Amino acid sequence: MVSKKKKKYSSGEGAQFMTRKAALKKLQLSLKDFRRICILKGIYPREPRNRKRAQKGAGGIKTLYHTKDIKFLLHEPIIWKLRDLKVYQQKIRRARSMREYGKMRKYFRDYPEINIDHIVKERYPTFVDALRDLDDCLTLCFLFSTFPSLKRVPRDQSLLCRRLTVEFMHAVIVAKALRKVFISVKGYYYQAELEGQTITWIVPHHFSFQPQSKDEVDFKIMSTFVEFYIMMLGFVNFKLFNSLNLVYPPKLTAGFSSDSEKDLVDEQAYVSERIAAMNLSLAKVAGANEVEEVPEIDIFDTGDNDPQKLEEAKQEAEKVKILKTLFKGLRFFLNREVPREPLVFIIRCFGGEVSWDRDHFVGATFDESDESIAYQIVDRPSMDKQYLSRYYVQPQWVFDSVNARTLLPINKYLMGAVLPPHLSPFIDKTKDQVYIPPEQRALNDPEYKPPGDDESDEEVEEASDEDKEEQSEPDSDDNAEEALTKQYQAEVAQDSASDDDSDDGDDSVDPEKKKIAKEKKKNMAVKTGVPHKEHPYQKEIEDKQAFRLREKLVRKKHRNLYKSMKAGQEKRKQEIWLLRKKRRLHDEKAKEEKKAEKRKQKMKALDAASA
Template sequence: MVNAKKKGTSGEAVAFVTRSAALSRLQVSLRQFKALCIVKGIHPREPKKNLKGRGKIYYLKKDIIFLGQDPIIEKLRGDRVIKARAAKAKGRKEYDVEAFIRTQLLPTKMDHALKERYPTFDHALHDLNDALTTLHLYSTIRSDKNFTVEDLEEVERLLHEFNLYIIESKSLRKGFISIKGFYFQALIHGSTITWQVPHTKTSGRPREIEGVVSQTFVEIYKNLLRFVMYKLYKSIGMVYPPQLDDTKKESSVGLDALLAQINAVEEDDEEEEEIEKQKTETEQRIETLNVDKLVQMEEDNKEDMEEEEEEEEKPEEDQTFFAEREHIEKQGRIFDGLKVFVSREVNRDIFVFMLRAFGAEASWEGPDAPFSVNDTDITHQIVDAGFVPKRVFIDRTYVQPQWVFDSANESFLLPESEYAPTSKLPPHLSPFQNAKLKSYIPGRRTELDKMKEAARNGLPYVKEENEELALPVRYTEEREKTEEEKYTEELEAEAAGKTFAQAQAEEAEKPKEIVVRKKEYEAANIKSVMSSSNRYVYSKMVNSQNKKEKRKRTLERKARGLAAKEKQEERE
């Protein structure tokens, strides 16, 4: 007789364990278990049946076994023993012994966990979006028991080290000002990194977010950013971590001090390169004394000439690649030669970073500023809307902050007259949306394209008097009729005893309802020959297009209303 299987010895009853069972198996607290799951990427699972009753949280047993083999578990158990010894010393009022015992509590290393989470450098770069946004968010909160002042200062320093790399490598590509904060996009090693910087304000951590969850994510992202920054600094010949000058710590939150340190390192590197260059020159002179070497050099020169001739006959694809590369290099230096002063009412950190990332010299009002407001070489000064400085310099241009972002996004310097302190600002378009792929294109987008085309040809942009820039430009779905279609319509008109012009006039005079019914009839005919699955997809497509058209008409109506309102204000 076959022995019957006992209940709970196979299937889901063995594959799943509850959270309380996992805690007793691993011998860790609930807080430590949550942090471990976040670090290792383990999530709760839902079995088909409630094995241990309702309200239970289940995990896969193999995941819990995987957690038990992690080195972090041994570190946590050792810390628990040290804390127990420290508590005993405190109970005996041996405070010196307690302080000595607590010095043995070393920070937990998660290098191996990061290697498992990000096996390659590209994987780490792809997750840098969330890391930068999270760290920027927590750099603005108030310190509490989960985030001390030292932790927040460390986060700020890591972020400024990243900004320093962006400035030195000229990797910044786009920027946008919104209600939520500032959006930036950079191109790093072929990967597009987009992150958000909130507006400068001190706020507390929301109560809905657990402290252990946020603290664990911040710790992971800090370690990730350190590893990534070491690789990035090394790729452009910089030393990581850069030294911070304590005397300039309050100057732009240490960014200026980091730049000074990097410049010093670069000077040392330039001296080493000159020494190596002199050595190579002397070695080449010695080699030229040998006749065989001279013959070899002649052959090498012939090969180089042949390679140059081959490069001249490059296909169009290579030419477009080099043209795009040249455009990217120019985009990172559109502010070259400009000396900009940021007024005190403008966000100093954001605009100093933005200006330096695109090649400008930037300063601010403060004791450690690179140059003062009275410097005669200043070309631009950024002031807030409607703000008039006490002392106005004739040889410099005063612009509003939006000019910096719009010029950087369009890759050329926009006219400063549109961004004067007393002028009404033009619309601030988002660079993260491709307007050509949408049915509605704002009038400002058309104006910027004309400006860019004129700047590319080296011509000044002249705005036409009758040009309606506030009105939108539409991409209609109507196409020009082919000669064959026109010939067919002419034949149909002749068969009906009418001229082609009369037939067109009658078609234009038809009421809109007939046109709509005709389109509905054509759509019904198309659906009749489709399968059920294709019919469902087609209806989804039509509904999506109808929503886009409705949205386009709404935006066009608003644009026309704003244009009419502006004209009325000008008349008054």
């Protein structure tokens, strides 16, 4: 019996992958609808091991999808909704062309809506799964919340993003879940911890929106992502508010409803309304108790009973407990020139109270003349009217205090002072090839002193002078060691001589044995060591040769991966070297400027004295 010949590319990678054109043909969708359904369902192109086999022998580079993913989409009910939408669009177009406006209004009234609730439940079966994937969702929603009405971004979408992001920030405030903050060129980085999951997101700076002339960003695709993220964030907010015993949806200000047309046009009014909402306490569920504090850490019997890890976990829990009440009982007043939204959010997260000038912005809770204000945040060189009962600090003090988990001394953050570097708290301690600035090293190691410090430079010079003096003086320890060695050798020689005399007097001992005993004693005597001069780079050369031999043992299939790893290491080394060089040049320039300033002051003093 002749066996049937197996068709090429019917198994293996040829059958596992499908091109985008084949997927569109199978699903009978347009490219626009296919992109939308893939974004909503979380299906993305894949990279095959062997592209030629996956493309069934075709050349070039094509967009490939897993065949199982495309078959999975065949049973999605949204596809039928998309087809219904297409039918209604054709009916509306026909009614408009025929000028049947009554029918057109009817079609608009019965226009089908797409509901994606089931997709959120399908992609995130548990609440923890949704929290784990919340980083991109928050970043994109905060970005869209700053947009005005754009051509490809629906007006309601931006309004919904504004409301949902403020609700999430309220949940973080009540849960006291904020852990780290950082200011960068991109915006404000925040990191919160909810249900044991670490969530990091970026909030952009509030600048006036300037539309670009070129369409470099596809807002349509981004809007499709936001369509799914809005639904997801709504579910997350509902669950968070219920767990915190808060009423959902909260009653926010008028700026978050589409009825107010003023807020859609006036950006300043929107920002004021948003921050006013941040400064208000939310209503709790009637009869609900306060949210319980996190209990002390339980010690479970794990596989590796490492007491050091348990101790570190306990210390971390204590630090977090202190951090939650960092600003408790303190009142802050914000000047009009400082960024209000991040400061209000951060201070309220750690138990503080905030206010500002009620004549300029809405939502103020107390006046500037209130004597209970502990800190006033200012960003100007001086102020005419100052109160003795409070400290005047710059905004960076709040951010650095949160990252340090304690109220830092205000000496370096006073009005008009040159601020210290704002260090990023997002440092991965497990990575070894990371550039650590001198200020970060000084924080990690109290004994370390930055190279730019004048006192440390003087100490280094003094230490080098002492080393020179020690080198010029004779080494007393070496002399003492040599004297002890000589004394020991003399004692051994004396003992051997006395033994020889006693052996001569004893005739009963065999002369052969005497001879062997004398040789043994000679071998046991301490001799002066002969210094062996080693090649200074011999060990390094041998290590390199041994490393090259070990590299040759890497298997052929892993060789490319190993090469890419080594290239990555070299690239990181180069980046670290470049950053150190930049820092060194910066420090040298600052030192020269400082010296020039001192010279100018001396010349002015001499001119004044001579005059």
